[in-house]
Amino acid sequence: MFSSKHFELSDIPDLSGKVAIVTGSNTGIGKVCAIQLAKKNCQVIVPSRSEDKGLAAVADIKAITGNEKVEFIKLDLLSLQSVKAFAEEFKSKHDKLHILINNAGIMLAPYSLSEDGLESHFATNHVAHYYLTMQLLPTLISSGPSRIVNVSSFGHNFTLVSSRSLDNINDEKGYSRMIQYGFTKAYNILFTRELTRRLEANKINNIYVNCNHPGVVSSELSRHAFDQQSWFSKFYNNHVAIPTEKGALTQLYLATSPEVESKNIKGEYYVPYAEPGCANAFSKSDKNALDLWNYTEQLLKEKVPDYKGAIF
Ligand SMILES: NC(=O)c1ccc[n+]([C@@H]2O[C@H](COP(=O)([O-])OP(=O)(O)OC[C@H]3O[C@@H](n4cnc5c(N)ncnc54)[C@H](OP(=O)(O)O)[C@@H]3O)[C@@H](O)[C@H]2O)c1
Numbered sequence: 001m002f003s004s005k006h007f008e009l010s011d012i013p014d015l016s017g018k019v020a021i022v023t024g025s026n027t028g029i030g031k032v033c034a035i036q037l038a039k040k041n042c043q044v045i046v047p048s049r050s051e052d053k054g055l056a057a058v059a060d061i062k063a064i065t066g067n068e069k070v071e072f073i074k075l076d077l078l079s080l081q082s083v084k085a086f087a088e089e090f091k092s093k094h095d096k097l098h099i100l101i102n103n104a105g106i107m108l109a110p111y112s113l114s115e116d117g118l119e120s121h122f123a124t125n126h127v128a129h130y131y132l133t134m135q136l137l138p139t140l141i142s143s144g145p146s147r148i149v150n151v152s153s154f155g156h157n158f159t160l161v162s163s164r165s166l167d168n169i170n171d172e173k174g175y176s177r178m179i180q181y182g183f184t185k186a187y188n189i190l191f192t193r194e195l196t197r198r199l200e201a202n203k204i205n206n207i208y209v210n211c212n213h214p215g216v217v218s219s220e221l222s223r224h225a226f227d228q229q230s231w232f233s234k235f236y237n238n239h240v241a242i243p244t245e246k247g248a249l250t251q252l253y254l255a256t257s258p259e260v261e262s263k264n265i266k267g268e269y270y271v272p273y274a275e276p277g278c279a280n281a282f283s284k285s286d287k288n289a290l291d292l293w294n295y296t297e298q299l300l301k302e303k304v305p306d307y308k309g310a311i312f
Helices: 028-039 051-065 080-093 120-142 154-161 177-201 231-240 249-256 258-262 286-303
Strands: 019-022 043-048 070-074 099-102 146-151 207-212 269-271
Touching: 019 028, 028 043, 028 051, 028 099, 028 249, 043 051, 051 070, 070 080, 080 120, 099 120, 099 249, 120 146, 120 177, 120 286, 146 177, 146 249, 154 177, 177 207, 177 286, 207 249, 207 258, 249 258, 249 269
Parallel strands: 019 043, 019 099, 043 070, 099 146, 146 207, 207 269
Antiparallel strands: none
16 A cells, blocks of 8 residues: 655754644644654644643653753634634744644544534634634745645545535534545645645745645544544554554655755645655545635634635
8 A cells, every 4th residue: 555665754854943833743643743843853833722631742742852842832623713822822932933734633523513613524624724824824934945734634535425515514414424524634635735826826935835645544533433442443553554653754754855845846645655646536626626715715704703814
């Protein structure tokens, strides 16, 4: 399933002077990303909805790497007000941002709504990360060259077997956990492509926006569907899935490798290990990308009264 590795953790360059945010870095693939960035002297922000989990992860990362520039800031992606507060706190403390890894996600969760009345996969995996990115974009531009990595999934292919659409994405009627996950992961690809198109159209050339499938990785991602202590989860995590260190490679490549700039890699979907992948037709449709952008902009204007809209 995976090609041979042309990028290793040891290939991450020195990141002294760089600032990174990795959402979902209190555990799983995101935590490995935060550790590896910190090892290379990057200043890393660890957002978490739980202060206990966030501070514990920060303590771990500092102990493992010896890098003291690792910081927790509270972020609950199920609340647009929390996203706003996170961005404001970050900007009050930092005037530079070089790497944004939109990694946090949920999968196979039972139907529920966010604080803003959005279905929870849609809210977490797409809308909150879109809003976060829009608020941080001016800082990413002024800090350029900078990187944005949107963590998608092979699961974006579940869009092939459903007619769910933006018209009913928040509805309980017709809800399927797997399909919903798939659509939100396709949205990660569409967002990557439309953001890249707009940056290029506005001659903003110093941001490299890409997305990836990390692989089938041993983590807590299936926690909403399976008891993590069950024999099935243990067998799956120990014998089927790859370890998080390998799962983090592709997004770390897109976030740090000098090759991304030398090869001008933008708007692409990468797969393990750090190789160009092939997204499905739904996720490559320019119309779908534009529709998603316009839908999300309209939604944010309704849900966040002082949202001024994307900069372009
Ligand atoms: N593992 C795989 O096989 C696989 C395959 C394809 C794609 N992916 C993608 O990889 C990414 C990372 O997944 P993972 O495998 O590392 O999963 P994980 O171990 O479950 O980690 C997910 C992270 O997202 C955070 N998160 C979830 N909801 C949040 C919210 N409302 N606010 C703030 N943080 C929230 C979690 O925080 P809490 O601890 O507070 O919940 C956790 O830190 C996801 O986007 C996933 O879709 C994973």
